[in-house]
Amino acid sequence: MADKRTRRVFFTALSRVFEGNQVYDAMLLWQTRFANAPNSAAADTIKAICDAMGARELYQALYRHLKECSGMADYLLKEDPLPQLKSYAANQSGIEDAPARSFGVFVVQIGRSLDLIEYPNLPHQIKRALRAKGLDASAADQIETMIREDKAKRIPEPALGDYATAAHIIYVVLAEVLGPVKSDEILSNAVKLVDRSKYGKAYSARNFL
Amino acid sequence: MTRRKHSLALYTLLFFSPFLHAQEIEFSFQDHLDIVWVLIAGVLVFFMQAGFALLETGMSRAKNAVNVMMKNYTDVCMASVIFWLIGYSLMFGENTTGFYGFSGFGLTGDSPFDYAYLFFQAMFAATAATICSGAMAERTKYNSYILSAAFLIAVVYPIYGSWVWNGDGWLAKLGFIDFAGSTVVHSIGAWCALAGIIAVGPRLGRFDKRTGETRPIQGHNLTLVGIGGFILWFGWFGFNSGSTLAAVPEIASIAINTHLAASAGALGSILTFVLRGKPVLMTSVVNGSLAGLVAITAGCAVMSIEFAMITGFIGGIICVLGSDLLLKLQVDDVVGAVPVHGFSGAWGTLAAGMFVTGDLFNVDQIVVQLIGIGAGFLWAFPVSLLIYFLISKVMGLRSDSLHEQRGLDVTEHAEIGFPEFQQNQTFKTGS
Numbered sequence: 317m318a319d320k321r322t323r324r325v326f327f328t329a330l331s332r333v334f335e336g337n338q339v340y341d342a343m344l345l346w347q348t349r350f351a352n353a354p355n356s357a358a359a360d361t362i363k364a365i366c367d368a369m370g371a372r373e374l375y376q377a378l379y380r381h382l383k384e385c386s387g388m389a390d391y392l393l394k395e396d397p398l399p400q401l402k403s404y405a406a407n408q409s410g411i412e413d414a415p416a417r418s419f420g421v422f423v424v425q426i427g428r429s430l431d432l433i434e435y436p437n438l439p440h441q442i443k444r445a446l447r448a449k450g451l452d453a454s455a456a457d458q459i460e461t462m463i464r465e466d467k468a469k470r471i472p473e474p475a476l477g478d479y480a481t482a483a484h485i486i487y488v489v490l491a492e493v494l495g496p497v498k499s500d501e502i503l504s505n506a507v508k509l510v511d512r513s514k515y516g517k518a519y520s521a522r523n524f525l
Numbered sequence: 526m527t528r529r530k531h532s533l534a535l536y537t538l539l540f541f542s543p544f545l546h547a548q549e550i551e552f553s554f555q556d557h558l559d560i561v562w563v564l565i566a567g568v569l570v571f572f573m574q575a576g577f578a579l580l581e582t583g584m585s586r587a588k589n590a591v592n593v594m595m596k597n598y599t600d601v602c603m604a605s606v607i608f609w610l611i612g613y614s615l616m617f618g619e620n621t622t623g624f625y626g627f628s629g630f631g632l633t634g635d636s637p638f639d640y641a642y643l644f645f646q647a648m649f650a651a652t653a654a655t656i657c658s659g660a661m662a663e664r665t666k667y668n669s670y671i672l673s674a675a676f677l678i679a680v681v682y683p684i685y686g687s688w689v690w691n692g693d694g695w696l697a698k699l700g701f702i703d704f705a706g707s708t709v710v711h712s713i714g715a716w717c718a719l720a721g722i723i724a725v726g727p728r729l730g731r732f733d734k735r736t737g738e739t740r741p742i743q744g745h746n747l748t749l750v751g752i753g754g755f756i757l758w759f760g761w762f763g764f765n766s767g768s769t770l771a772a773v774p775e776i777a778s779i780a781i782n783t784h785l786a787a788s789a790g791a792l793g794s795i796l797t798f799v800l801r802g803k804p805v806l807m808t809s810v811v812n813g814s815l816a817g818l819v820a821i822t823a824g825c826a827v828m829s830i831e832f833a834m835i836t837g838f839i840g841g842i843i844c845v846l847g848s849d850l851l852l853k854l855q856v857d858d859v860v861g862a863v864p865v866h867g868f869s870g871a872w873g874t875l876a877a878g879m880f881v882t883g884d885l886f887n888v889d890q891i892v893v894q895l896i897g898i899g900a901g902f903l904w905a906f907p908v909s910l911l912i913y914f915l916i917s918k919v920m921g922l923r924s925d926s927l928h929e930q931r932g933l934d935v936t937e938h939a940e941i942g943f944p945e946f947q948q949n950q951t952f953k954t955g956s
Contacts, residue, residue: 331939487930491730495740496929499730525931 323351330365414518419479420468421513422521425506426486427463438493439463445489446482459486483524552637558772563641566767570648573760574601574655580753581659582942584744584808584860588932589663590942596658596667600674604651607678612650613643616683616691623695626687645767649710652764653682656714659860661721664728664929667937669922676912677717681905685713689897700890701897702881705768707823707873708901715867716905718858724913725922727857729929739852742859747807754811758787761818765825775826782825783818786837790817790869793841809845812861816844816869823870824877832880839876840869871898 330342342365350361430438443460447453455471459482462469483503490499503525510521578597585593604612610631618626632643654674661670688694689701689709703709732739744750765783766776794813798805820840821833828836847864858864878894879886916922928936935941 484927484930488729488926491930492734494730495733495742496728496730497740497742 323347414515415479415523416471417468418510418513418515418519418521419482419524420462420471421515422483422506422510422524423459423462423471423486424466424468425509426490426502427466429502429505430463432464435493438489441493442486442489445485449481449485451482451485479524487525555772559770560637560641562772562776563645563767563770566763567641567645567648569760569763569767570645570652571601571760573648573757573764574598574651576753576756576758576760577652577655577659578753579749579756580811581662581860583746583749583751583753584659585662586742586932587745587943588934588941590745590934591938591940592667592933593658593662594942595938596662596670596674597655599671600655600658601651603671603675604654604678605647607675608647608650608683609643611679612683613646614683615680616646616686617642618687618691620687620691620693623693623698624688625684626691642770645770649706649764650678650682653710653714653717654678656711656862656866657718657721660715660718660858660862661725662859663933664924665721665725666921666924667933669916669920672920673717673721673909673912673916673922677714677909681717681909682710682713685709685901685904688900696893696897696900699893699896701893702827702877702890703823703874703897704826704877705765705822707819707821707870707877708898711819711822711866712870712874712898712901713905715863715865715870716902717909718862719856719867720906720910721913721922722856722858722863724910724917727855728859729926731857732855737855739855744808750808750811754814757815758818761787761822765822769826778830779825782828782830782833783821785830786817786821786825786833786840787814788817789834789837790814790820790841790844793817793838794845795841797842797845808861809848812844812848812865813841816840816865819866819869820873820876823874824880827877827882828880829882832876832882836873836876836880840872843868843872871902874898 326346327339327343330346331339345365346361350364353361427439432438439460442463443456446456446459458469458471487499487503490502494502507521507525510516574597578594581597582590582593613632614628614630615626618628618630620626632639634640654677657674657677658670686709688696689703691697728742730740731742761783762780766779769776769779791810791814794810794816795805798809817837817840820836820843821828824836825833844861844864847868848858848861851858851863856863875891875894875898878890881887881890884890913922924933924936932941
């Protein structure tokens with residue numbers, strides 16, 4: 317397993333999560349203890365590295381970045397470690413499905429920043445954009461409702477896919493309607509507010525951006 | 526005309542006496558002075574890159590600061606190597622057709638004149654290339670930009686340069702006046718930038734799709750813009766006065782023309798805002814002074830002080846009006862490179878033909894100037910547009926919208942410019 321490609325995948329993933337010399341420490345750890353682990357144990361490997369580095373809260377972010385490495389992640393994570401990762405994250409945060417709930421609060425915070433009198437169609441435009449990018453219809457409906465009704469609900473991840481993708485689609489719609497400066501401001505404020513909530517503390521809304 | 530005389534002397538020295546060795550040349554005191562002056566001027570032009578980098582970075586959003594700085598930094602490095610390898614020869618090599626030079630690739634001549642001239646000209650090439658980086662900032666892929674800049678330095682800039690600054694160039698033979706490069710350097714760079722802007726499209730959300738309204742996107746640090754403007758102004762004394770290629774008394778008049786044109790350009794810009802009853806924007810005043818500098822570049826050696834100021838003043842006005850025109854056309858030029866370098870450069874080149882001391886408003890000269898300006902646009906714009914579209918098809922020119930959201934600093938370079946106060950921006954920097 318410890319071929320060049322795998323090494324590259326780990327390095328890319330770790331360097332996006334850890335900072336400075338921590339990346340090299342993490343790589344050293346991987347090289348000395350986990351380089352020969354089979355692909356199927358990739359999730360355990362990541363968890364073990366994070367544990368050893370004292371960076372448990374980085375665990376989910378690391379997994380998300382590995383997923384972003386498209387083909388490389390598939391190669392590395394042949395067996396889907398999602399359930400295992402999620403239960404680990406839940407144990408760590410003490411909140412079941414913290415990312416989904418954090419995302420729900422995030423969407424509501426975005427909705428609170430919008431002037432729906434001046435832009436009454438904005439939630440619908442967001443829904444249409446989400447649908448156009450292949451998001452599940454019920455999840456898109458739910459997001460529109462949450463923006464309009466100012467009430468957080470749990471969005472099931474299997475229906476939604478990647479939260480960061482959904483947040484990006486919302487960002488693009490806002491940028492086109494309100495301009496990029498306003499869009500940046502709305503999302504930044506939403507992140508700040510969500511991170512003060514218990515869900516945000518368990519799973520930072522910065523992971524959605 | 527001093528420039529042409531010296532160009533021809535250097536050209537002769539470079540290409541017809543390759544066997545000449547430094548130790549065989551007897552240098553006079555004036556020769557030493559000339560070489561030192563050209564080198565100092567080259568260093569001043571090199572320092573202009575810092576000015577461009579600061580100005581462009583300051584006018585961009587914080588999340589793209591590293592990306593803009595990187596593009597400027599890379600421009601200098603690439604321009605130096607590529608211009609030495611290819612561009613210099615296409616520009617100043619043996620020019621039998623009048624349309625391109627072709628000899629002396631990868632110059633290794635051992636005359637100090639060669640080295641000084643190559644150094645000076647390489648800095649000019651870097652200046653032309655770096656004009657595009659600011660115009661296309663915040664949404665252009667780094668690798669694609671670098672490739673397009675390489676093409677500009679290797680082909681677009683030197684070919685046009687050979688028409689004007691190579692003694693056998695067809696525009697040179699017509700008597701086209703562009704002393705230090707209003708068109709050769711600045712307009713050519715700006716037309717390439719215009720092509721790039723069109724090919725890459727506006728930044729996400731810059732224009733309202735329904736109403737066509739322009740949304741302002743404020744730069745993150747206007748102090749950098751001001752400092753960048755001062756540095757460019759400072760470097761321009763080398764750009765224009767150094768183009769004599771000799772330490773001659775004329776450098777004094779060129780320097781004062783340059784300085785007053787810049788001042789008048791800024792005042793022209795201010796007056797335009799005041800007359801329209803709008804607040805005077807610092808960024809526009811800096812651009813106004815740069816427009817004055819660009820405008821006087823062509824004619825700084827042939828004009829009197831009064832006409833230099835008029836040229837700069839009108840350059841400043843053109844810059845403001847040109848920026849408005851681009852916005853109306855929904856062309857997103859982040860730093861105003863096209864109005865500053867393109868429109869004002871074209872005006873300055875025309876003014877160089879109109880305001881020649883002792884030969885004012887010579888119609889024949891004005892026609893030649895117009896031919897040169899038109900030829901520059903017709904060469905640089907379509908060729909670079911084609912290149913940008915090819916790059917766009919093959920490797921993609923525009924960044925993903927996700928990268929625009931997160932900022933090109935993180936997505937292209939895995940670094941951020943201001944980690945202390947960017948923690949809550951709309952892009953991830955870590956966990």
